[in-house]
Amino acid sequence: MELADYLRILRKRWLVILVLTLVGIAAAATATLLTTPQFRATTQVFVFVPSTGTAGDLAQGGSFAQNQVRSYAEAVNTPRVLEDVVASLGIDETAEELGESVTAEAPLNTVNIEISVVRESPTEAAEIANATTTSFRAVIDDITSGQVSVSVLRDASVPQEPISPNTNLNLALGLLIGLAVGVGLAVLLEVLDTRIRGQRDVEALTTAPIIGGIAYDPSAVKRPLIVHDDPHSPRAEAFRTLRTNLQFLDIEPGARSFVVTSSVPAEGKSTTSANLAIALADSGARVVIIDGDLRRPKLAEYMGLEGAVGLTDVLIQRVSLADALQPWGRRGLTVLPAGSVPPNPSELLGSRAMQSLVHALEQEFDVVIIDMPPLLPVTDAALVSKMTKGALVVAAAGKTDRGELQGAIAALENVGAKVSGVIITMLPTKGPDAYGYGRYGYGGYGYTAEAGSASAETKRRKKAARR
Structure with missing residues (x-):
């Protein structure tokens, strides 16, 4: 990273x-x-060898005391010193137990010893420190027969602040x-989060271009056709940007037919298909959108059409194609619903009849959009993708796993289908992964250009209405 x-x-x-x-x-x-607060009380003593002799005797005594002072410091915690403290203060502890709260240190190159006592009571800490010093002086005087003396430099005072x-x-x-x-x-x-979050995650998995980014809209379930219901909203502009990017993507001559699919369900492929088709029709193109999801068809419901007769009936020659096609809106958009749900969707969609149908629609319309089921659960989308210009794979930010998207793209490539582009849906509107309009522009075209185009188109409509 x-x-x-x-x-x-x-x-x-x-x-x-x-x-x-x-x-x-x-x-x-x-x-x-x-x-529980702990208080420390400290005394300081000076160890020396009494001498009334010459300066050499004094120096020799000082050197001796300095060499022995560490040994004397170790004697502070011995039972011989602490038993007298326990007895004199009436402490309900043994000498060994008391020794856990008593420490003695001899600073380097000095003859000083600092005796510290840590207790919960500040008064008790001071009393034990002073009593230990008194007992220590007596023990040293006794074991050295008065040849070494200990003088108190500083008595312990009652500490005012705890050390812990x-x-x-x-x-x-x-x-x-x-x-x-x-x-x-x-x-x-x-x-550990392997979900698709944005452009960088998709680019790490495929070389296919990212041709669109659609922000998350919690009201998309209630208003799936945002391009029609609220054409001036930022989300509608995102679909128009997708339309523009798709037009610049498909610069080669020939049929313009695309499958719109996804890795798994609920990634927004059907709403993307429908809004893209409406946006294309608004630009003046003759567009037909086919509900190729013969397992869970949604387009007829989204677009408010009767879906009893449709693709299935045409493929089994129950009705003619002309009778099954339904015009939608005031633009050049035509819808072919899914029709009845058949027992063998894969066989129907992979048949010669489906291939002939796609070819016939390519001759009649400028753009053919086919909404297909997800790639991982079933093979329908992979089969039909081979019959078209390519596949547009929808990936939902925060929902689609990277492995799922990778598997979906592999499923298309394994059958020789072309991945024309990736559309990222449900992009967050806040945070580091927030969707920024124009970020997913293709060939320099983004939100700004589309907004200007939409504004110009609105002005032209107003002028026409005045006339």
């Missing part, structure tokens, strides 16, 4: 990172509140740990 990828993850998964950071801070605060818990340090550690876990989890979730 590059730095831009990590920044994108931070923007995308910021809520996870924030929540875990707050959890880390809360856990640190809870641990701090539940931790360190609230600021704990909160800082909680923040850092929570932040690190949050970032790690965000990266892990991104790595």
Whole structure:
């Protein structure tokens, strides 16, 4: 991953990172509140060898004390010292238990010893520290027969602030740990998330051009034909951009027939087919759209047509093609519904009759759009794609798995069909993967050009209405 990828993850998964950071801070605060405060009291003593002799004797005594001071410091925690402390203060502990809270340190190149006691009670800590120092002085005097003396440099005072818990340090550690876990989890979730999110994911799987991007619209179920119902909406403009890109994509002469399919169900292929057909018809082209999904037909319902007679009836020669075609709207759009659901859809769609039908429609119309079932569950779309100019594969952002899209494209390539382009649907409108109009432009054509074209067309209509 590059730095831009990590920044994108931070923007995308910021809520996870924030929540875990707050959890880390809360856990640190809870641990701090539940931790019993500990207080430290410290005394400092000076170890020396008494001498009334010459300067050389003093130096020799100082050197001896410095060499032995660490040994004397180790004696602080011995039972001989601490038993007197337990007895004098009446502490309900053994000398070994008391020794766990008593420490002694001798700074390097000095003859000083610091005796520290850590207890829950600050007063008790000071009392034990002073009592330990008194007992220690007596023990050293006894075992050295007075040849080594210990003098108190600083008595222990009652500490005012606890040494633990360190609230600021704990909160800082909680923040850092929570932040690190949050970032790690965000990266892990991104790595494990194999769904298509946008243009980069599609480009990593196929060399087929991305010819359109349609933003997610929660009301698409209620208003599937957005180009017709709300022609000036940004989503309708996205379909017109798709129309323009498709026109520039298909610059070679010959029949212009396309299968619209997807990897799995519910990726928006039928609404994409219908809106693309309407947008093409609005540009003045003669368009026919066929509902080739003989398993779960949707076009007749979306377009408000009677779907009892359609493609199935034409293929089995129950009705003529002319009788099954239904004009739609005031433009040059014609619809061929699916008709009745047959028991053998694959056989019908792969038949010579279907090939002849596609060829006949290519001769009569400028563009033929065939809405087909998903590629992975059934082979229908792959069979019909071979009869057309190519396939337009719909991939839903946040829904289609990368493996599914890869498998769908492979299914088309395995039968020799051409993948003319990929259309990304359900793109988010917010966040790092947000859909930006014009981002999916082809050959330099995007939202701006289409908006200008739409605006000009609107002006022409208004002038015509005045006349």
